[in-house]
Amino acid sequence: MPCTFSSVLNPPLGLVNKIAGLTPENPFYTPEYLEVRKRLGAEGCALALDSNDGLVRGCLAFLTRGKLNSRLEITSLPVLEDQEIFWDGVFRFCREQNISVVSAYTFASAEAAITFAEKRTSHKMRSEYRLDLTQPDLWKVMNRRSHRLIKTARSAGLTIRRSNDHNAREIHVSLANLSLDRRRGHGNSIDYSIEMEDVNAFINCGAGELVQVIRGDEVHATMLIARSRTGAYAQSSGTSTDGREMGASHFLFYETACFLKAESVTVFNLGGADEHSKGLQEFKLGLGSKRIQLESAEFFTGGALKRIVTGAVSLVKGGAMPI
Incomplete structure (x- = not known):
C-alpha cells in the first residue's frame, strides 16, 4: 500500500x-x-x-x-x-x-x-559503532586490551559517578574539549567544540545525563549520554591525561554499558569515528560494538x-x- x-x-x-x-x-x-x-x-x-x-x-x-x-x-x-x-x-x-x-x-x-x-550538493559516507546490550555477557564481547585497561582502572581505585550538577557539567565541557584538542593535535579535522549551553539543554530537558569516572575528588573521564526508552547514544566524552594512562575511557564505557543494560536499555550507540581516526575506531570496536555504515547528505x-x-x-x- x-x-x-x-x-x-x-x-x-x-x-x-x-x-x-x-x-x-x-x-x-x-x-x-x-x-x-x-x-x-x-x-x-x-x-x-x-x-x-x-x-x-x-x-x-x-x-x-x-x-x-x-x-x-x-x-x-x-x-x-x-x-x-x-x-x-x-x-x-x-x-x-x-x-x-x-x-x-x-x-x-x-x-x-x-x-x-x-x-543534492554534498554526500558523505560515515560509520557509527553500536553495542548490543541484549547480549548475555558484555565482558566476553570485548577484546583483551579492553579487559586489561578496565582491570588497570579498577586497580587504580577508579569508580563511576552519575551526577548532573553544575560542577560535573563544567568538568565535562573542559575534558571533552581537551580530548578534541588532543585529536586535532593528531591531525584530525574537527571544526566544533563542546558548549555548556548544549550540555545544559540536554540535562535540563531530561534528554541526557552525565556519567563520570572519579578517584577521590578528581574526575578522570566523562561522558554525556542521550537517552530514550530503550536506547542511549554517547553524545560527547573526554578523558584527562592521567585518566588515559589508567584506562579511564574503557572503564567509563564498559561500566556505562553495564548499568544501561540493567535499566533495560537494548542499544548503546558509542557514536561515530571518521576514516582518519583509526585509534578511535579500534577503541569502539574493542568494546564489542559493531560498525554500522551510514551516509549523510546536504541538499539545496x-x-x-x-x-x-x-x-x-x-x-x-x-x-x-x-x-
Whole structure:
C-alpha cells in the first residue's frame, strides 16, 4: 500500500510520542530531544509517512531561519523503503516554508542509504559503532586490551559517578574539549567544540545525563549520554591525561554499558569515528560494538538566484558553496 507524506511544524506531543514509539532505541526522536533543540533556537517539525493503517515511518527535523537561508536539519533519518515519496514531500515542505538548505544526518539511524540525488550538493559516507546490550555477557564481547585497561582502572581505585550538577557539567565541557584538542593535535579535522549551553539543554530537558569516572575528588573521564526508552547514544566524552594512562575511557564505557543494560536499555550507540581516526575506531570496536555504515547528505532547495547570492556571500567570507 503506497504511503503519503506529511509535515507538521511544532508537532503535538501525541505525534512525537508515536514517532518515538516506532523506534524506541533512538534518542533523537523523543519529546525531550525536541525540547532541547527548541531551547537552542530551532523550530521543531515532524516528517511522517502514513498508510491507511496509520504511521509507518517518521522522524523529527529542526528548522533554523536566517537572513539569507533557512535550514532544515534531519538529525536522524529513518529507514526509507520509498525514498522518492519522502524526499518529494520534504522538498515540497521546503518550498512552502522558503527553506533553501536541507541537512540530512544519520545519528543513531538504524540504516540510511541516501540514494535520492536530486538537489543534492554534498554526500558523505560515515560509520557509527553500536553495542548490543541484549547480549548475555558484555565482558566476553570485548577484546583483551579492553579487559586489561578496565582491570588497570579498577586497580587504580577508579569508580563511576552519575551526577548532573553544575560542577560535573563544567568538568565535562573542559575534558571533552581537551580530548578534541588532543585529536586535532593528531591531525584530525574537527571544526566544533563542546558548549555548556548544549550540555545544559540536554540535562535540563531530561534528554541526557552525565556519567563520570572519579578517584577521590578528581574526575578522570566523562561522558554525556542521550537517552530514550530503550536506547542511549554517547553524545560527547573526554578523558584527562592521567585518566588515559589508567584506562579511564574503557572503564567509563564498559561500566556505562553495564548499568544501561540493567535499566533495560537494548542499544548503546558509542557514536561515530571518521576514516582518519583509526585509534578511535579500534577503541569502539574493542568494546564489542559493531560498525554500522551510514551516509549523510546536504541538499539545496532554493532557487537559482538564491544559489548565486549564497555562493557570492560564501566567497566573500573566504569559503565556497558545495555544488
